[in-house]
Amino acid sequence: MCCSLQASAAAALSSLSPPICSAATRRRREGTGLLSFPTPHEHPVSSFFWISRMATLRNLKIKTSTCKRIVKELRSYEKEVEKEAAKTADMKEKGADPYDLKQQENVLAESRMMVPDCHKRLETALADLKATLAELKESNEQGAEIGEAESTITEVEAVVKPTED
Incomplete structure (x- = not known):
């Protein structure tokens, strides 16, 4: 009697627990029309490319x-000094009292x-931004992020150059 109770409890639990597999695997098995993204095992080169691009x-x-934030901080400190x-x-x-x-x-x-x-942090951040932008330009990337980065570089260089003179 005890063994049959344990067997029925195990059967009930197994029907409640979902199978251990990824959502993409379940969708492929079920044949649903939901979006299914390839796993790295299926397309290692293309998925690596998209992950690295993103x-x-x-x-x-x-x-x-980061560059924009540091420029904002710099201007804030300059106003504070004034x-x-x-x-x-x-x-x-x-x-006023000497103390x-x-x-x-x-x-x-x-x-x-x-x-x-x-200024030191801004110069470091500017160098990092230029290096990342150069890396993206080598791979012929396009996008709004690149234009925004270029405009930020010109803005930061205008802030950094007057102090170097």
């Missing part, structure tokens, strides 16, 4: 966004230290 375009987008310098000059003019003036000068010094750091 990864490279994605990397280009990421590097373009604001803190004006505040320090105003405090000196009004004859407060010293603290304000420390704030100004910290803000000024961030500008060269941003």
Whole structure:
């Protein structure tokens, strides 16, 4: 009696659990009209090409966004330096407490230290973006991402060049 109960329980469980296979394999077996993408085992060369192409375009987008973000940070730090310098000059003019003036000068010094750091990060990000763009151009890629990257490069070079002079 006990064995038949275990056998019926095992049969019930096996009917509930889905077979262990990928969704694409199930669709091929069932013959459904749903989209079925080839697995890497079926078309290793073509799937590798598409995966690497998507990864490279994605990397280009990421590097373009990184450059834009660092330019935005740089402009923000430059505005902060101007604001803190004006505040320090105003405090000196009004004859503020020496301790407060010293603290304000420390704030100004910290803000000024961030500008060269941003320039260094921007130059590194620009070099990465140019390398990725060159790699894509070698493979004759087309797309909006490439045009956006080129415009970002010209914008970043305009920001970086005046500081190098």
